[in-house]
Amino acid sequence: MKIIDKLSYAFSKSMCYQLRKENDIEIIKYGIEILIRSSIKVFSLLIIGILLNNLSLLIITTVSFILLRLSSGGFHFNSYKYCYFVSLGLLTVLSLIANEITQVSLNWNLILVGINFITIIILVIFKPLINPNRPYVGQKHIYLKISIIISIVSLLISLSIKENFLSYSIAIQLAMLFQSLTLIRIEWSKI
Template sequence: MIERLSNRIAIHLCHSNGKIEDTEIVKYGVEITLRGITKFIFLLFIGIYLNILPILILTTLSFSILRIFSGGFHFSSYVKCLLFSVTTLLFLSYCAILLGNFYTKDKEILHNIIILTTTISLILLLFFGPKINKDRPYQNKSKVFLIVSMVIILSGSIFCFLLHNSVVVIAIQLGILFQSLTLIRVKHIQ
């Protein structure tokens, strides 16, 4: 459904601008945008319903910002992606709330969590590198994506050291760590 709608929008936009040769590129951009909006609306309603919207947004933002530049695993269908990502982001948000409330007073443990998640995320990024979708424009700029991804991870961690809210810190770190884990290439076992 989203693919057909994206195709129609792209054809309309490209024909009205006289750039028919750009239809596939525009279709890709529209499709990614529509899928992102759909996920966001889905997460918004669930976050409001479960009364965890601020933490869910933080976890999702930290995951999404890094994912733009680092890429990662993709499911074969949008529905699988939607279900897995929503379920995982909800789980991580609840973990952030539980762990953050548990470690509210102990800043040393919180700092160790930041250091540990940052180190794991950087190692995964360096070992597996950005995993950019082959259909994405500029996918051949992997060094740029790698550097930007490293800056995002390090900036997020430095920002977390400055925060005093343990739930927020853990939400951001779990989002970054989860995205970094999607870089791992898993071979299919037959």
């Protein structure tokens, strides 16, 4: 996305010259790139949710995924293009599955608890993947504890809203599970 690079550079250069912080151009440029790319993803998700008449469920799925991702980290694609399409696809599919699967009569309490249990097991086994530039990077156990707490709170919310909003409960737990799966390290060169 060379347009984003050029736009970010021009904006950061202008901003840094105005603030007399010329040495910070690359840092500001990176932040602006993240802001633009995140905005594109959010806008795309909103459009997809509206087109599929699935907006609220897609928002719930996305927020749940992001909340756990903030504390647990996870796999990152080398290309924004791959990240963009896989993220949109995954979040959309999870929200659609959550919507459709509610038609099946199952013991949802047991299933929601089971999904959450698997999520926590994955978190404990594979541990959060934290960027070395984040605070407390030397204390990864803090991120693990926060991730487990987020997972447990998500289960409590899912169970408490299940009677009236089953699809939301399922979406929350599926998002947590799939985010935890991004912690599993695969050596792609051996596959």
